[in-house]
Amino acid sequence: AQSVTQLGSHVSVSEGALVLLRCNYSSSVPPYLFWYVQYPNQGLQLLLKYTTGATLVKGINGFEAEFKKSETSFHLTKPSAHMSDAAEYFCAVRGPSSGSARQLTFGSGTQLTVLP
Amino acid sequence: DGGITQSPKYLFRKEGQNVTLSCEQNLNHDAMYWYRQDPGQGLRLIYYSQIVNDFQKGDIAEGYSVSREKKESFPLTVTSAQKNPTAFYLCASSMASGGVRADTQYFGPGTRLTVL
Numbered sequence: 001a002q003s004v005t006q007l008g009s010h011v012s013v014s015e016g017a018l019v020l021l022r023c024n025y026s027s028s029v030p031p032y033l034f035w036y037v038q039y040p041n042q043g044l045q046l047l048l049k050y051t052t053g054a055t056l057v058k059g060i061n062g063f064e065a066e067f068k069k070s071e072t073s074f075h076l077t078k079p080s081a082h083m084s085d086a087a088e089y090f091c092a093v094r095g096p097s098s099g100s101a102r103q104l105t106f107g108s109g110t111q112l113t114v115l116p
Numbered sequence: 117d118g119g120i121t122q123s124p125k126y127l128f129r130k131e132g133q134n135v136t137l138s139c140e141q142n143l144n145h146d147a148m149y150w151y152r153q154d155p156g157q158g159l160r161l162i163y164y165s166q167i168v169n170d171f172q173k174g175d176i177a178e179g180y181s182v183s184r185e186k187k188e189s190f191p192l193t194v195t196s197a198q199k200n201p202t203a204f205y206l207c208a209s210s211m212a213s214g215g216v217r218a219d220t221q222y223f224g225p226g227t228r229l230t231v232l
Binding site for chain 2: 009034036041042043044045046049090103104106107108109
């Protein structure tokens with residue numbers, strides 16, 4: 001079984017400040033990890049994903065995340081927040097088992113507010 | 117443009133009525149999914165389908181039904197047995213349903229269902 005914990009349901013930052021959204025996971029096998037973003041009343045859009053290889057993953061809109069196996073974490077960062085980054089962010093985990101459905105387990109989400 | 121469409125965007129239902137939510141994709145994806153989203157709870161998997169004419173229950177299938185008669189279509193019926201159906205419903209799809217590669221799930225824009 002796998003699970004995802006997102007620390008902080010609401011995070012506020014000032015425009016131009018560092019964005020840090022936390023995600024910790026539990027998985028009995030090496031995980032595949034994802035970050036999605038959701039704008040109000042819209043579907044989810046993939047920001048970035050980690051499968052294997054380089055542990056620092058770069059995504060769209062200047063976001064990146066680092067997979068730290070020892071800490072079971074996959075925190076999302078962006079050096080400088082823009083007003084357009086205000087949205088809800090979801091971390092998700094999937095076990096790389098072959099022959100099974102591609103089921104994702106999602107965290108409960110973090111609402112990011114960017115202050116002018 | 118390729119993508120996933122969901123209709124309607126907003127749906128109102130009286131108690132005791134069944135309603136069907138549409139999901140269509142032209143991405144030629146094998147797998148399709150239905151999620152339910154409630155505030156503060158992230159996304160929960162209702163049903164998923166890896167191939168045509170086959171589908172499996174997710175974590176919260178009670179009160180819902182699906183069909184997969186065509187590769188591009190995966191409609192969800194919310195039955196009167198679903199006790200608390202008011203929610204935001206998201207459909208997603210992904211590529212190959214077998215193997216060990218992680219497959220990104222692509223999401224539709226969602227349908228907001230309100231029970232009156």
